[in-house]
Amino acid sequence: MQESRLKNYLLLHLVVFIWGFTAILGALITIDAIPLVFFRMTLAVVFIALYFIFKKKSFKVDKKGLTKFLFTGIIIATHWIFFFKAIKVSNVSVALVTMSTAAFFTSLIEPIFFKRKIKALEILLGLLVILGLYIIFNFESEYKLGIIYALISSFLGSLFSVLNGLFIKKYDANRISFYQLLFGTLFVTIYLLVNNQFSISFFDLKQSDWIYLFILSSVCTAYAFIISVQVMKYLSPYTVIITNNLEPIYAIILALFIFGDKEKMNSEFYLGATIVLGVVLLNGILKNKSAIKQKAKLRLKPKK
Template sequence: MEVNKKNLLILHLTVFVWGFTGVLGKVISIDAVPMVWYRVLIATSTLLAWFLITKTNLKITRKQFVQFFLTGGIVAIHWIFFFHAIKVSTVSVTLVCLSSFTLFTAILEPLIKKQPIFMGDILVGLLIIAGIYLIFKFESQYTLGIIFGLLAALASSLFSTINSTFVQKSEPSIIGFYELVGGLFWITLYRLYDGSLLNTHFNLSLKDWFYLAILGTFCTSVAYVAGVSVMRTLSAFRVALVTNLEPVYGIILAFIFFKNKEQMTGGFYIGAVIILASVFLYPIYKNRKNHP
């Protein structure tokens, strides 16, 4: 198989696995904060084992360590908001709201990198806002889930924009590892503060341990390494298009696993189509703008 086709298949499988995290977040019985703590603990351990096996050099500067460590806190907040949104609403609602990542990136990236905001970015942003408004209007019983889904998208956009500057000087896998370490530290600190960690007896059900193991290994560390490796041969445009399939894969999986619990009003689907169409059109527009 041609290298690019093979890597494209790996990328699709990786994005499919990311879409599956929403399903796991729903079936794991524990709350969002301890769930993310277990996820990061397992992912950090497996990535560290991988680096030791491959004899990867983990040496970075003190400045880089502080930057990655602090950014890891934002990554942890993103995951906590994401899983909490799923707990208080549905997988479909959360994943569609997470698609507003494109809107927040269009705003945050120019601000952080001190670049101009283009009219096309504003138009795509307005379309996404219209879709979110429809979902708010027709799925008002999930207001809390929608809010946390949007906050998760904002946090995701923030750390992704920050990482886009880090990746120019450091290996993505090294960045990811130290951000996971940072995330684990900040969540542990919070759980010590609220007392929940002191009362943790690790007496979860076998089902929860099984799903957490999948979440921490395949959906986090393995998927991350695979996703990073293919980005070296695939264009950023193609990666963006395929990555935008995550909510589509996730919603399909949610329907398969939860059936009637994931059925929404017509207004939700109209809003979802507007958001997803905007998300798919955005990289096409950016690609044409950069290559007229």
């Protein structure tokens, strides 16, 4: 059992490292954000479909589910478009630190859908995140557009995650992912068709871009998703939450090694980033402690 936990803990760290590498690939790929998302989602749908066929999984979903996945598929596609736009107009470090505001947005969105009160502590932590962003925004003015794009992406990502928190109660995680990616692909395809952007040159990419897109769609999207679901069977929510919060840290360190001077920022950026990332980690710890206390109360509650 202990060996199994260690194996899955290492797999979780691998997945978080892979997710951090997504931003690096976004910076390395030379095409614009919208074509990038089109290729990423299209290839990922193919890979997950092959996984379904290999594992003999059912594609069947009811009509209500398909409508929900259509809506959230559009959200995830738009979320990725703004994420990659943020990287293209700024850099990996700025985009990922700003994306860490997702916890704050989630604290505002989640009570609406789950019908609970907004907690004062979550608002306080959210204000600290805003303080960190203000410091970055104030001293890194050349990256303002990237910060705005990343904030939009962060909000859409939070909305997408909260909605999936509702869907997972009824639907299989693999099917949710497959149909959301499929509908996201159709949404981007329609946009490209309406704007007459499909041509021979659209598919005439550099060899390095095809290689990076293959890695992005197979390893960073299809594979990472499947493994992330698998490890949840063996690891506690605390372990998963804390480890996931290491994603921007992994990515920023990778970016410094790969892109060098382009990723080096002034001291105020690192002060703001420390505040934002510190709040994200603290939020994960506090949320987990609250969940543990709640479970303990339920266990101690006498049965009728």
